Amino acid sequence: MKTTGGSDEAKRRAGESAAALVESGTTVGLGTGSTAAHAIRRLGERVAAGAEIVGVPTSFQSRELAREVGIPIRTLDEVDGIDLAIDGADQVAAFDLVKGGGAAHAREKVIDSFAERFVVVVDPSKQVDVLSHPVPVEVLPDAHTTIARAVRDAGGDPTLRRAERKDGPVVTDNGNLLLDCEFGEITDAAALARTLAAVPGVVEHGLFVDMADEIHVGTAEGVTVSER
Known part of the structure; x- marks a missing residue:
């Protein structure tokens, strides 16, 4: 996105x-x-x-x-x-x-x-004063459903990123999928970064703290x- x-x-x-x-x-x-x-x-x-x-x-x-x-x-x-x-x-x-x-x-x-x-x-x-942009999370394709549940448990609203001008999801250069995760205002970016990084199947998240x-x-x- x-x-x-x-x-x-x-x-x-x-x-x-x-x-x-x-x-x-x-x-x-x-x-x-x-x-x-x-x-x-x-x-x-x-x-x-x-x-x-x-x-x-x-x-x-x-x-x-x-x-x-x-x-x-x-x-x-x-x-x-x-x-x-x-x-x-x-x-x-x-x-x-x-x-x-x-x-x-x-x-x-x-x-x-x-x-x-x-x-x-x-x-x-x-x-901005406080981060609020949806956080992109690159995930292993087979794990995207379970990772989406983990994101919801952490208070986020994940959406699988869809490709433009083609059917299906965006595929990264690494061959993975992306979840764009809405958390609202992120008042503790470091804590959220640790939470996302700890989820099995997450390749990398977009918080650069x-x-x-x-x-x-x-x-x-x-x-x-x-x-x-």
């Missing part, structure tokens, strides 16, 4: 602001989504100008865009580390995030957590940056 809102100009400002942090010789985690795409395109321009940048994509989408703009790409197994990860979010409250609108949050969480520095790029429509190092918010006037 992709989120909408925010101007393309604001997204571009945020993405390019984060891309400006990347130095030649850097290995970069390449996030998924429309705002992260602006960062990838700018990094492609840097590579074309002679910068030595290696990208580690978080999804099929980001991998294809990186190839299109000429960024050399590697898998996580092929690099010794990630210097900086740039990724978007569906909702941001302080330094806690909900991600997974692009169905890539399992790989995003691995790469973003592995990075020395995790920079989030968003437009103002994604900022206390992971971000910087938040770059693109606006009509420029970019505001929040750092830890």
Whole structure:
């Protein structure tokens, strides 16, 4: 369930602001989504100008865009580390995030957590005081019914994400299904993250708690940056 809102100009400002942090010789985690795409395109321009940048994509989408703009790409197994990860979010409250609108949050969480520095790029429509966006939960296909019951027991309302322009559910790059779980206002994101992670059959949930190092918010006037 992709989120909408925010101007393309604001997204571009945020993405390019984060891309400006990347130095030649850097290995970069390449996030998924429309705002992260602006960062990838700018990094492609840097590579074309002679910068030595290696990208580690978080999804099929980001991998294809990186190839299109000429960024050399590697898998996580092929690099010794990630210097900086740039990724978007569906909702941001302080330094806690909900991600997974692009169905890539399992790989995003691995790469973003592995990075020395995790920079989030968003437009103002994604900022809130308290997280309330439905939490995407990637699940093993055979377990989606039992996991849905566990989500209801935890106070959530799960919905199997359906594909657009095709019959059936969304299938992730990992071959799994997605439950979008509505919890209302999430006043204790860390506790909910622990609850979801403990359910057998859950591959990964979309709560990124206390992971971000910087938040770059693109606006009509420029970019505001929040750092830890």
